[in-house]
Amino acid sequence: MREVWVDLGLDRSYKVIIAAGILEETGRLLERSIGKRKVMIISNPLVFSLYGERVIHALQSAGMKVHTALIPDGEEYKNLRQVNRMLDEAVTAGLERSSLILALGGGVVGDLAGFTASIYQRGIRCIQVPTTLLSQVDSSVGGKTAVNHPRGKNMIGTFHQPSLVIIDTMTLTTLAEDEYRGGLGEVVKYGVIYDRALFQLLEEKALMLKEREQAAVQEIVYRCVKIKSEIVAEDERESGLRMVLNLGHTFGHSLEKLGNYKSIKHGEAVAIGTLIASLLSREMDLLDDCSVKRITALFKELGMAMSFPDYNAEDIYEGMLNDKKVQDEILRIVLPRGIGGYEIIDNPGRDLLLNIIENAAEL
Ligand SMILES: NC(=O)c1ccc[n+]([C@@H]2O[C@H](COP(=O)([O-])OP(=O)(O)OC[C@H]3O[C@@H](n4cnc5c(N)ncnc54)[C@H](O)[C@@H]3O)[C@@H](O)[C@H]2O)c1
Ligand SMILES: [Zn+2]
CATH class of the missing domain: 1.20.1090.10 (Dehydroquinate synthase-like - alpha domain)
Structure with missing residues (x-):
């Protein structure tokens, strides 16, 4: 297991954990660095079918309440309509200021989940669990979040650093x-x-x-x-x-x-x-x-x-x-x-x- 510390001062620094097969430990890692919280997983049907159960099981084993919300797969769904849907899900699930949004997927899921987390109740914590090579080496770290406007990519967004990034390199074995x-x-x-x-x-x-x-x-x-x-x-x-x-x-x-x-x-x-x-x-x-x-x-x-x-x-x-x-x-x-x-x-x-x-x- 390897770790990288993203140093952004006292309140906002966070850890990136990199290892093969580490999804199973999501709950434990989260509990250790943030505590026991209510979690809403945002993913898409493809990634969720591959890795969703593992993450849910890990979180529940650590005693956390989990709600899941899916967006359709594809860049064209990285839009405000889907953000609205995710906000509805967050309200329905009763997410509070102390709750977390966990992004399970590639950059599309990560950007949209990060954006949603940054505006729900003026901003709640976001955990990135990137599953594509691009999102592991680039988009999951750094706090840029965005959705697209019909007239331009990434036109609507925020800076919202994640609180933890968990990179399981085994997930790359199923990537196209x-x-x-x-x-x-x-x-x-x-x-x-x-x-x-x-x-x-x-x-x-x-x-x-x-x-x-x-x-x-x-x-x-x-x-x-x-x-x-x-x-x-x-x-x-x-x-x-x-x-x-x-x-x-x-x-x-x-x-x-x-x-x-x-x-x-x-x-x-x-x-x-x-x-x-x-x-x-x-x-x-x-x-x-x-x-x-x-x-x-x-x-x-x-x-x-x-x-x-x-x-x-x-x-x-x-x-x-x-x-x-x-x-x-x-x-x-x-x-x-x-x-x-x-x-x-x-x-x-x-x-x-x-x-x-x-x-x-x-x-
Ligand atoms: N925030 C940033 O700093 C930043 C930086 C670079 C790119 N981005 C954004 O990232 C997005 C692109 O991300 P991407 O390349 O990860 O694309 P993506 O999220 O669309 O994922 C690509 C495809 O792989 C599938 N997939 C994901 N993980 C998988 C796995 N483990 N096994 C099998 N299939 C899997 C997805 O369902 C999707 O079909 C763009 O929207 C771009 O704007 C953001
Ligand atoms: Zn790029």
Whole structure:
């Protein structure tokens, strides 16, 4: 079992616990760090059918009252209507200020459950139990919660840190191949932008990781959570450092949008975005050719297709300009500086970017 402490001062610091098969201990862990409470589990039918009983049993064995509420599976249900339903469930279940909401699922469940917890009775505690690779290494830690508005992703949300995060890496064994691969895109991101040793470890363990070998998966999840927690502790509200986690995202979001969020997975779009950022870095002498080759090789080894969708370069560029993170018309991009470092640049120049996008499509 490994633990990471997210240090946000006296009242709001929390623990992330990582181990294989730890779902069975949810009740005990919760009782130890928070106490015996009434719990409402928010999940979706798929995840609940796989892991719900185990969590309920663990909570009840620790003497806790449990109520379950499900949202349908899918990003399109990460909306205010489902939040309303969850609030109704919370009222019906008689949740009090001292009660907890436990998110059991991927980032969609985690974001929606976190948001619901942040507004119910002006905010109650939320426990994250992430079950996808993306949610384990990224969304469950850091306290960003959100639901989508018809006109834009994650438009409505809050900052609400969880009180505890329980990561059972065994849950990843049932995850669909493309979902797992998507998560690996985010994993590589951490290495490229922040941690050279992690990048090297990924190169060494690529095959084991691809095969979801538990020891390798656990080690990598732990390393990523540690990085995320360091970054969040330093810059909780994304006024500076936390921005580095957007490596590959401005570009990736544009690809996702052009594909109507259907034809390409988020993590794979981020992987291609990371490659574009690396090519831009090379142009600016921030990254040598050998490093670009290593990054590409690692993605391929992990099973990322890296096939560039057939979109017009201008459309991709337009999409980047429309990203919600673009402020005051400044296109701010995170670039790798060597492997393991970063540089943030403003307005890299339209022609340069178009040129790189067009040439990357040939890769
Ligand atoms: N809050 C943040 O900081 C943050 C960061 C990154 C992403 N996000 C959000 O996360 C969401 C994406 O999360 P995601 O990639 O986890 O997608 P997801 O929650 O939609 O899960 C992907 C699919 O896997 C299924 N699933 C989940 N766990 C499983 C398991 N163990 N076995 C089998 N199937 C399982 C789900 O039912 C779903 O069909 C997006 O809405 C994104 O905006 C939030
Ligand atoms: Zn992402």
